[in-house]
Amino acid sequence: MQQFVEQLGGRRKASEIAVPDGPDGNDKPRKVRAQQDKISRLAVATAKLSLGSATRTRQHDACLMHTIIVPSQHPVTLAMSNAGREYNAARLRNKGNKMSASPHLFAWSAAILAAMTLPSLTSTDKSVLEQHAAATSSPEQLAEHVFVSRCSPAYVQGTYKLSVSVSEPLKPVLQSLFRVLGSEGGDIKHGIPPRSSHERTVTKLLQELGEWAPSAPSTEA
Template identity: 40%
Template sequence: MNSWANVTAGGRPPKRAKADAVAASNTNWETLLVHTAKQGMHDATHVREHDAVLQRVVLFPASHQVCTHLQESGRFFAADCKNKSEQSSPHLFIWAALIATVGNLPVLTDEQKQILLQHASEMDSPQKLAQSVFVCRLKKAWAKDTLKLTFSTAPSLENLANVICTVLAANGGTVKHGVPPRGVHERAIAKILVEMGEYSSV
């Protein structure tokens, strides 16, 4: 008796009550995780819809000269960063390389070339360019041996962006339109929710 005489007046809780509390806690966690996953799916859908409006996407074979030149520019930027305490956004340097590369592609009209040259001459500093170019990057696409160019600009460069896409399409690029497909993590979450009966795959 001495071994348990100092127990509080309420005594030990019944094992059944403790088991019920654990089960309720597990249910709450499961509910929270389901709602969090659903919110993540909702947010991911909106992000993809916004990307479709705000960004231009062009696909290339990995060996395409546009990819080669932009990758060289990226490596130069990375090496240059080691020697400077401050550096502008890498997106701006990739954009500058893109303009120079597009201006030297074989299928290009004189009018298109003039538009590209005019833009290059007007943007005489990274600070000025940063006001109208927000994203410009090259990364691996889902398909094997394919790279994806993504860029986003201010409305003032809408005509230039159209010219770039037109020239790239005429020189082997594939301009993508519409809402992009779900990413790998979004698909995995959707699959789990569907199996739980908590989500429609449509």
């Protein structure tokens, strides 16, 4: 037992043991540490840059995008989802050939056609949607007017997020679409979108490293 205690007492921490130079006389361990330090600083700088970019992207979305949360089984949601699946299937069938139009154009057209069948649609909004549909013979015509039209699962289970961005001439059509969706339980969003789960995770890790001070109270979630 005494011998075992002496052995323990004679041990030194790894940090206390001098690492000899390499055969060429260079201090390689020191170079490795310097390289690791650069990588660590690069990771922190990249994380901060990504958070800044994400914040600006959400601010731009608040200026350019129109968003509404609707039930996943709503006719408009189903129509847009089906349009996306059909587009992807067609793209696979025509592999190697460029598609005639963006998937956003087909999603928009599907949303308009589905909205025209909703019973809660007012006569005024129905007229707006019908005139738009009648003036559009193919989705390709909308290439200069529909910039974004997509639906994706929202944070709350059983709901989808519809995100749309259109040109000024189509704003009345978009307003009619959102009005009928709002009358059927849709939740129209305003302001800067909340941070994503990845943003929150990166912020938390930076704070734990002492590289990110808690921000002042703001209007962001």
